[in-house]
Amino acid sequence: MEKKQNFSRKREAILNAVKNTSIHPTAEWVYQTLKPVYPDLSLGTVYRNLAQFKNDGVIVSVGTVNGQERFDGNTQPHTHFICSSCGAVIDIPGEPVSLKSTDEIVRKYHIVVDSIDVQLHGLCEECLQRQTPLK
Template sequence: MIRYSKKREAILTAIRSTTCHPSAEWIYHTLKPTHPDLSLGTVYRNLVFFQQQGQVQSVGVVNGQERFDANTAPHSHFVCTNCGAVIDLHSVKLDSSLTRAVSEQYGLAVERHELTFYGRCQTCIKQEESNQNIQN
């Protein structure tokens, strides 16, 4: 049986309440003012627990910090290589024929796959254009 914990509930709520794909550090700093006895270790342990329970997924490491997503439905992501923003791409469908092709070609039992795009986000592109206009 899993014990109820106010801190655990607060951590999960924090992840579910944002689309920024938070890091453990972001969650810790967000919750620390209202949960002064919260430790970063508690946040990390609960993130592992939530992953094991299928309640959150890791989006990978961005700028040295693992980022998390409470949306566990299959979907793609975009990672800005400039500012580190992680953006959901819900309309980019994950291709089941790719899963079948990899399974057949390599003799593997593929269960799922993830698709992540990397580049510069709209905000960073606009900022670069603005900086170029100022310099010219």
């Protein structure tokens, strides 16, 4: 009985780690964050739980950034900005595409849209400041 309860606590901790940060963490970040609290936690457990949470729709994948999948606990429609230099992922709140344009696309292509995923790519403020010459 204790093992199942411990598994549930780890599972809840993994979900909370993703939901309680805005950095769009990797599985490795979640693992490193929780390992001091759960010494018997494995990276495989983190990956399996993240995949299940993603399948259940309680978290979303931002995609692969610098070779690692990044996750978001905010499942409300919004856009992500991904810095091409440092890999920072920043939330841009609000609807990514207007409902009117989505309706036009649905009619024109005779499709059903389940979700919209818009990503902006470029340089974040910090990377831009590093590139700006001092005057």
